Amino acid sequence: MKRTGILVLLIYFGIQVYSQNNGRAESVRIMFYNVENLFDTIDDTLREDDEFLPSGVRRWNQSRYKKKLGSIYKTIIAAGDWSPPALVGLCEIENRKVLEDLAYGTYLSNSGYGIIHEESPDERGIDVGLIFRKDMVNVIGYRSLIPSTVRKEDFRTRSVLYAKCEILTDTIHLLINHWPSRRGGVLAGESMRNEIAVMIRSVADSLDRISGGHSKVIIIGDFNCSPEDPVMSIVTVQKDTGETAGTPPPVNLAGTGDRADPGTYRYLGTWEQLDQVIVSDWLLNSPDGLVTGNRHFRIFKPDFLLENDPKYPGMTTFPTYKGYRYRGGFSDHLPVLLDLIPR
Numbered sequence: 001m002k003r004t005g006i007l008v009l010l011i012y013f014g015i016q017v018y019s020q021n022n023g024r025a026e027s028v029r030i031m032f033y034n035v036e037n038l039f040d041t042i043d044d045t046l047r048e049d050d051e052f053l054p055s056g057v058r059r060w061n062q063s064r065y066k067k068k069l070g071s072i073y074k075t076i077i078a079a080g081d082w083s084p085p086a087l088v089g090l091c092e093i094e095n096r097k098v099l100e101d102l103a104y105g106t107y108l109s110n111s112g113y114g115i116i117h118e119e120s121p122d123e124r125g126i127d128v129g130l131i132f133r134k135d136m137v138n139v140i141g142y143r144s145l146i147p148s149t150v151r152k153e154d155f156r157t158r159s160v161l162y163a164k165c166e167i168l169t170d171t172i173h174l175l176i177n178h179w180p181s182r183r184g185g186v187l188a189g190e191s192m193r194n195e196i197a198v199m200i201r202s203v204a205d206s207l208d209r210i211s212g213g214h215s216k217v218i219i220i221g222d223f224n225c226s227p228e229d230p231v232m233s234i235v236t237v238q239k240d241t242g243e244t245a246g247t248p249p250p251v252n253l254a255g256t257g258d259r260a261d262p263g264t265y266r267y268l269g270t271w272e273q274l275d276q277v278i279v280s281d282w283l284l285n286s287p288d289g290l291v292t293g294n295r296h297f298r299i300f301k302p303d304f305l306l307e308n309d310p311k312y313p314g315m316t317t318f319p320t321y322k323g324y325r326y327r328g329g330f331s332d333h334l335p336v337l338l339d340l341i342p343r
Contacts, residue, residue, distance in 0.1 A: 027339035028136065028167055028290065029085040031300070032176070032275060034222045034264075034333035035072050036320050037126070039094040040101070041065055047125025049094065057324055064328075068320060069098075071330045073106040079300045079335055084111040086136040086167065091128045091158070091178035091222050095119070099129050118144035120158045128161045128176045128221070138166040145175075145203070147195040157192060160200065168342060170216060170289040173207055175200060177221025193225065197234035204235070204250055204280060213247055216290065217280035222333065226273055227255025235278055248281035253297035254336070261299040264334040269312030275299075275336045283340075290340040300335040 039052035041062055052060040076088055093099060096117040103113040108131075116130040116139065132139060144159040146152065158178040165172045179196055180189030200219055207215035225231055238249050254276035263271030277297050284293055307329070309316040318329035 027296070027341050029080055030087045030089075030174075030218065030220070030338045030340065031076065031079050031085040031335055032089040032091075032220045032222075032277070033072070033075065033079075033335040034091050034178070034275060034331060035068075035093065036331040036333065037092050038068060038072070038090075038098050038102075039065075039125075040098050042097075044095070044125055047094075048123055049125050052094075058321065058326065064320075064326065067328060069102050069106050071320075072102060073108050075300075075305065075330060075335065076108065078302060078304075079337060084108065084113070084133060085337070086133050087165070087174065088113075088131045089128065089161075089174070089176040089220055090130070091176070092126050093117075093129050094125055095127065096129070099131060103131050114139065116142050116161065116163055118142075118159065118161055120144070121146075121152075121156055122158050123156050126158065126178075128158055128178050130161060130163055130174070130176060132165070136167060140164040140166055140171070145199060147199040149198070150192070150195055155192075157189070160196065162203070167290060167340070172290065172340075173215060173217045175203065175217070175219045175221075177219065177223060179222065179224045181224045189224070190231070193223075193231050194234065197231050201235050201250075205239075208247060208280065208282075211282075214282050214286070215280055216283040216286070217250065218283070218338065219250060219278040220276070220336070220338070222275050224274055227252050227276055232276075248285075250278045250280050251284060252276055252278045253292075253294050253338070254278075256294050261301070264299055264336060265332065266309065266316040269309065269314070275333055277336055277338050279338075286343065288343050291343045292338060292340050296339040296341065298337050300337050305330050305334060 039049055041054060043053055051057050054061045099115045099117055103115055112134050113131040114134045120127040142163040145162050146155045146159050157180045161176040163174045180192045204217050207217055236249050236252050254273050263273040264275040265272050305318055306315045307318040317332050319327055319332040320329055
């Protein structure tokens with residue numbers, strides 16, 4: 001993004017940035033990153049974090065932890081074109097402490113990030129979280145969401161983090177996801193993914209009803225399935241009955257058109273688009289305020305996040321671990337980016 005001749009104009013709770021050269025407002029960047037098991041080195045007796053301890057099978061220690069934090073910091077800065085993104089959703093984080101160590105214990109401390117975090121009931125103790133630039137984003141409220149159809153004691157995966165934010169003069173509703181994995185087979189976690197998908201669509205529909213169809217919603221995360229998976233259609237397919245029948249459904253920007261990017265995660269030599277961004281129709285077609293579109297979504301894949309695949313032709317992600325073998329890389333997922341453009 002161009003940074004020459006910048007005039008900063010404070011509007012309400014946000015910061016709107018204009019280029020003096022052309023008078024047009026610049027974009028607001030949102031990032032999502034599955035950071036691959038960002039654990040601290042402290043034993044949490046309530047969670048299954050033993051393998052990520054100095055005495056654990058992965059020999060996770062303070063030196064490796066600090067290196068991991070530095071790697072994530074570098075990725076975030078590079079993804080913002082050296083101006084940190086306004087919002088960064090993260091998954092596979094152990095707790096609030098690791099977010100604090102990232103936001104306040106690395107050079108990200110110069111960027112003035114705030115933190116949103118809620119504990120999930122995931123048995124491994126991994127959560128989703130959000131860091132936001134306090135000079136650009138005003139957080140109106142946030143909470144964690146689990147499906148009302150599931151008993152609380154039966155929900156043992158990551159909750160969805162909902163945040164209502166004011167950016168410039170617009171209200172943005174952000175839902176950060178990390179759906180159950182398919183570890184153990186394609187059908188593993190399928191029922192719970194369906195329940196979460198139904199909840200997400202219900203939230204999006206409710207926001208649309210309240211706003212008269214003018215809600216600006218971003219559903220972002222690691223969905224552990226492809227955009228073409230039937231469960232994703234629960235979120236994105238047109239409804240024929242009910243209160244929202246006939247209204248435009250949310251659109252999955254990761255599943256539209258013929259994308260040049262193959263995916264964010266590589267398994268057995270095949271790229272998969274697990275990390276996705278879904279947006280409400282009004283965020284695509286609003287006549288004013290912040291808008292976006294297919295061309296404003298992309299996978300962030302600089303060379304330093306990739307390496308030659310040792311088993312299959314082509315490149316793959318450069319992970320921190322390959323199985324239980326320490327590699328010292330960044331993550332087994334690539335980040336995704338979305339730009340919001342003032343209209």
